[in-house]
Amino acid sequence: MLVDRDGxxxxxxxxxxxxxxxxxEVGGRSVSCWWREVSRLRGSDGAGERGWFGDLVARRVGDGANTLFWLDRWLGDVPFCVRFRRLFELTENKFMSVADLLSIDSxxxxxxxxxxxxLWQWEEDLLAECRALLLDVLLLLKS
Known part of the structure; x- marks a missing residue:
């Protein structure tokens, strides 16, 4: 999920x-018990260590129908719009789901x-890197 830092x-x-x-910040200027518990969702100290929520929930996409390919963090530690920023800037289909892409033959x-x-050659190389990440992904199809 993208955070609206201007919100x-x-x-x-x-x-x-x-x-x-x-x-x-986890501690901040005036930490509360509630905020300390919320911060544990992302990691115990908030400095790179991932918490149980990210490890157990963020990577479960099921059939991929409700997971946005570019915008959601579903494969790796960052969303594809960050990891492949240039491709995201150039795509016309920013809101396709994981299922949209992975339900058809590569x-x-x-x-x-x-x-x-x-695409320029270096952008084609980025696309090849992105495609390589997707080749081993299997979605759980609803029966």
């Missing part, structure tokens, strides 16, 4: 707890990937 709630939380390295992926212009 009202994010600004309220920063005002209350502080921000360190682009992330909300040879036909080009049908779903629509670009604003022809």
């Amino acid at each position: 009202l709630w994010y600004r309220v939380l920063v005002a209350r707890y502080g921000e360190l390295g682009g992330r909300l 040879e036909q992926w080009g049908v779903l990937w629509r670009w604003r212009r022809r």
